[in-house]
Amino acid sequence: SQTIHQWPATLVQPVGSPLSLECTVEGTSNPNLYWYRQAAGRGLQLLFYSVGIGQISSEVPQNLSASRPQDRQFILSSKKLLLSDSGFYLCAWSRRQGLEQYFGPGTRLTVT
Amino acid sequence: EDQVTQSPEALRLQEGESSSLNCSYTVSGLRGLFWYRQDPGKGPEFLFTLYSAGEEKEKERLKATLTKKESFLHITAPKPEDSATYLCAVYQAGTALIFGKGTTLSVSS
Numbered sequence: 001s002q003t004i005h006q007w008p009a010t011l012v013q014p015v016g017s018p019l020s021l022e023c024t025v026e027g028t029s030n031p032n033l034y035w036y037r038q039a040a041g042r043g044l045q046l047l048f049y050s051v052g053i054g055q056i057s058s059e060v061p062q063n064l065s066a067s068r069p070q071d072r073q074f075i076l077s078s079k080k081l082l083l084s085d086s087g088f089y090l091c092a093w094s095r096r097q098g099l100e101q102y103f104g105p106g107t108r109l110t111v112t
Numbered sequence: 113e114d115q116v117t118q119s120p121e122a123l124r125l126q127e128g129e130s131s132s133l134n135c136s137y138t139v140s141g142l143r144g145l146f147w148y149r150q151d152p153g154k155g156p157e158f159l160f161t162l163y164s165a166g167e168e169k170e171k172e173r174l175k176a177t178l179t180k181k182e183s184f185l186h187i188t189a190p191k192p193e194d195s196a197t198y199l200c201a202v203y204q205a206g207t208a209l210i211f212g213k214g215t216t217l218s219v220s221s
Contacts, residue, residue, distance in 0.1 A: 006155075034208075044156075044199070044211040059208065090155050098143055098203045103155035 002027035006091050006104035013111055019064075019078040021107050023091030026072065031093040033074040034101060035066055038088040050074060051097070086111045115139050118200050118212035125219050128189045133215045135200030136182040144203040145183050147176050149196045150214070156199055190219045 003026045013019060025031050035047040046059045048066035056066050063082060067075045074091055088108055092101040119134045135145070144163055148156035160169040162178040169176045173194065175186045185198055197216045201209040 041213065043213040044201075046208045049208060092155075098205070100144075100146055100158050100161050101209060102158055103148075106153070106155045108153070 002093070002102065004091060004093055004102060004104040006089075006107055008107060009105065010108045011110070013081050013109065015083055015111055016080045019076070019081050019085070019109070021076040021089055021091075021109075023074040023076075023104055024072055025093045028072070028093070028095070030071060031095065032097055033068060034092040034094075035074065035076050036090040036092065038090060038106075044090070047076070081111045083111050085109065114212070116200060116202055116210050116212040118198075118215050120215060121213070122216045123218070125187075125190055125217070127191055127219055127221045130186070130188045130190070132187070133185040133198055133217070134182060135185070135212055137200075137202045137210075138181075139202055139204040139210065141204055142202055143205050145178055146201045146203070146209065147183070147185055148199040148201070150199055151196050159198075187217070190217075192219050192221050195219045 005024050007022055032051050034049045036044045037047055038044050048056055048058055050056050050068045053068050064078050088106050090106045091104040094101045116137050125131055144161055146161050147159040149159055150156040160176040165178055165180045167178050173188050177184050195218050197214040199214045201211040203209050
């Protein structure tokens with residue numbers, strides 16, 4: 001069976017500090033991978049998605065970036081965090097575009 | 113304008129009181145509609161996929177249905193453990209999933 005991991009589970013970072021969130025998937029190969037941010041009252045916002053190693057598409061301009069160094073690893077980064085980056089970050093995978101996505105447990109980020 | 117609208121935003125039920133959640137969408141060329149359950153502080157859990165009008169899926173006390181403009185999630189004789197936020201998402205060819213803002217269901221005993 002497939003499993004998706006995210007870490008850390010919670011993170012408190014000062015404004016201007018860097019960020020690195022990691023997501024890994026087990027039990028499948030060549031998955032589509034996604035990063036979402038969920039803010040209260042605003043629903044799930046797609047940030048990045050990837051259909052393969054080194055292939056990243058950005059949905060929303062921002063100070064965040066994503067990388068996919070390995071087939072089942074997806075990383076969300078920032079060089080300098082803003083207060084507005086606070087939120088619940090979710091990683092998800094699917095077998096291909098348009099099929100159901102399976103979500104990880106999420107990372108709660110608070111920027112102070 | 114939201115392409116996926118869920119109603120109501122919040123719903124309170126007594127245990128055993130059946131009801132329905134609505135997800136209406138305005139996208140054309142729907143290629144799939146997805147229902148998820150999300151517990152506080154956790155990632156969404158996949159429930160159902162519906163592909164064409166008239167299709168129905170069931171799981172325990174939940175049944176999802178689809179028409180050309182909306183989907184319903186029917187909850188029959190709910191229990192307190194059914195309390196969660198239910199999310200709807202649609203897929204339009206060539207785009208990412210578009211999520212609604214969810215309906216928060218509270219079931220009291």
